[in-house]
Amino acid sequence: MAIILNLETSTKNCSVSIAKDGVQLCLIEESEENYAHGEKLNQFVDWCIEGAEIEIKDLDAVCVSKGPGSYTGLRIGVSSAKGFAYGLDKPLLAVNTLNVLVDSxxxxxxxxxxxxxxxxxxxxxxxxxxxxxxxxxxxxxxxxxxxxxxxxxxxxxxxxxxxxxxxxxxxxxxxxxxxxEFPSAKNMISLSEEKYLQESFEDVAYFEPYYLKDFIAGKKKTQ
Known part of the structure; x- marks a missing residue:
């Protein structure tokens, strides 16, 4: 029996779900143009834990959608997932974002x-x-x-x-x-459950997002 927290932040959709044995207990998500994931992700996790009627210590694993996708969104999602996994001493799981879309x-x-x-x-x-x-x-x-x-x-x-x-x-x-359609944490549930049963865990210390392309920062034009 596994209770898994799923985080999906690879696009404009900030999405969090909690599932038990592959069954969704709660889903919180919102899409915004300004990528406010850094402000909202932890809040959504708190709401999802409350909605699932569990405590954070009840989690058995944390799963993150690893990309490809938005550089900033992926950094936020992976950093948070690693923080939860490390702080709770729970396994870290990761799924490809394309598979999240395909699942539906x-x-x-x-x-x-x-x-x-x-x-x-x-x-x-x-x-x-x-x-x-x-x-x-x-x-x-x-x-x-x-x-x-x-x-x-x-x-x-x-x-x-x-x-x-x-x-x-x-x-x-x-x-x-x-x-x-945006990728959603609700479509991570079967994927993360399968990863957990296979014990396909990531190394929390060294895991990085799957960017696919190098990040290129634009320079401001001089006046």
């Missing part, structure tokens, strides 16, 4: 599931999964144009994520649905 579309009749996390302009973090959630291609930062995914013609596809909508008018050559 498994076994819905699609041939392929393509998660898309918004990057810059027409770029997304993505990979291709089959309808049962098995990853078929490597995770990549991909610039989407009219020739993208040409080899998937004829397949029944769902593109899902906060980068899906901007690609809709470009990928008109495909038989596809486009679901604009």
């Amino acid at each position: 579309q498994i076994n819905k009749g699609f041939d392929l599931i393509v998660p898309m996390i918004d990057a810059r302009r027409m770029e997304v973090y993505t990979a291709i999964f089959d309808g049962q959630g098995k990853q078929l291609t490597e995770t990549e930062a991909k610039v989407i144009d009219e020739a993208s995914f040409e080899d998937l013609k004829g397949k029944n596809i769902v593109f899902i994520g906060d980068g899906a909508e901007k690609c809709k008018d470009v990928l008109v050559h495909l038989n596809a649905e486009f679901v604009q």
Whole structure:
């Protein structure tokens, strides 16, 4: 029996869930343009613990969505997860953010599931999964144009994520649905439960987010 705290901060959605044996006890989440995760994450954890009617010491593990995604969001989520795991002396688990998106579309009749996390302009973090959630291609930062995914013609596809909508008018050559949706901690529950049962734990001291690309800070223009 495991009670797991799940943290998802890879996009504009600040999301926290607590589950017991793979069943959701509580979910708190909110999406904002200004990425207020640093201000809200710990508050959401407190509310979630209260809503789940447990005490923080009852947690058996902490799971974090490790990326790819927003550099700042991932730093906040991973730092908090490591802090909780270290302070409570509990195992740290981590799941790929693309898998979090895919989880909501498994076994819905699609041939392929393509998660898309918004990057810059027409770029997304993505990979291709089959309808049962098995990853078929490597995770990549991909610039989407009219020739993208040409080899998937004829397949029944769902593109899902906060980068899906901007690609809709470009990928008109495909038989596809486009679901604009943020990753949520509710879709981490089955993933974190599986990781816990497999004892697939991370090293709290050395674990880092999966950025996929190096962070590039823009310089302010001189007047």
